[in-house]
Amino acid sequence: MSPVAVVVGPPGAGKTTIGEGLAAALGVAFRDTDADVEATAGKSIADIFTQDGEAVFRAAETAAVATALVEHDGVLALGGGAVLAESTRALLAGHTVVFLNVGMAEGVRRTGLSTARPLLAGVNPRARFKELLDQRLPIYREVATIEVATDHAEPEQIIDGLVANLAGAAQD
Numbered sequence: 618m619s620p621v622a623v624v625v626g627p628p629g630a631g632k633t634t635i636g637e638g639l640a641a642a643l644g645v646a647f648r649d650t651d652a653d654v655e656a657t658a659g660k661s662i663a664d665i666f667t668q669d670g671e672a673v674f675r676a677a678e679t680a681a682v683a684t685a686l687v688e689h690d691g692v693l694a695l696g697g698g699a700v701l702a703e704s705t706r707a708l709l710a711g712h713t714v715v716f717l718n719v720g721m722a723e724g725v726r727r728t729g730l731s732t733a734r735p736l737l738a739g740v741n742p743r744a745r746f747k748e749l750l751d752q753r754l755p756i757y758r759e760v761a762t763i764e765v766a767t768d769h770a771e772p773e774q775i776i777d778g779l780v781a782n783l784a785g786a787a788q789d
């Protein structure tokens with residue numbers, strides 16, 4: 618078993634929104650490794666960060682991604698930082714990986730009202746978001762087979778484009 622598509626990208630890129638919509642359009646199941654980690658731990662990601670620390674979260678995430686990649690045959694969204702793990706990047710080789718990109722201003726706008734993202738919860742979310750993008754852009758691009766700029770596109774447009782792209786790829 619193997620996911621039809623794996624979705625990666627920074628917080629607020631739309632991994633959950635687009636991933637769910639893409640799965641519905643393709644008639645397959647959606648799975649999100651953030652939800653898997655929370656279900657296994659029995660607590661929210663914010664609580665894992667606060668009570669156990671980021672390293673514990675990252676270890677749980679790496680395990681959750683490895684499991685989901687072999688168990689899931691629908692659309693799989695990864696947590697925003699999952700690709701930081703070298704072992705995860707290695708496991709993504711050969712998969713269809715969609716990188717949803719978002720710029721700093723729009724990313725901060727989309728995530729701004731949420732308290733559920735511990736990495737952006739500090740005093741200066743704009744600076745933190747920029748730092749995160751600077752660090753991760755090359756990594757997202759390394760694992761991606763498709764990149765989509767989401768800043769100026771509605772979710773429906775992005776989903777339609779991905780359905781067409783995946784159908785084209787299936788014919789190759």
Ligand SMILES: Nc1ncnc2c1ncn2[C@@H]1O[C@H](COP(=O)(O)OP(=O)(O)OP(=O)(O)O)[C@@H](O)[C@H]1O
Nearest residue numbers: 627628629630631632633634697727767770771772
């Ligand atoms: N293309 C888009 N245009 C406008 N708003 C969007 C778009 N994609 C997602 N959003 C909105 O941005 C917010 C964040 O989206 P979503 O939760 O899907 O991001 P995510 O990548 O899953 O984030 P996280 O890494 O925190 O899980 C939501 O309110 C969603 O409705």
Ligand SMILES: O=C(O)C1=C[C@@H](O)[C@@H](O)[C@H](O)C1
Nearest residue numbers: 628651662696697698734735
């Ligand atoms: O970008 C990140 O590092 C994160 C993104 C979220 O999806 C969660 O996995 C968590 O909040 C960390």
Ligand SMILES: [Mg+2]
Nearest residue numbers: 632633634651
């Ligand atoms: Mg999400």
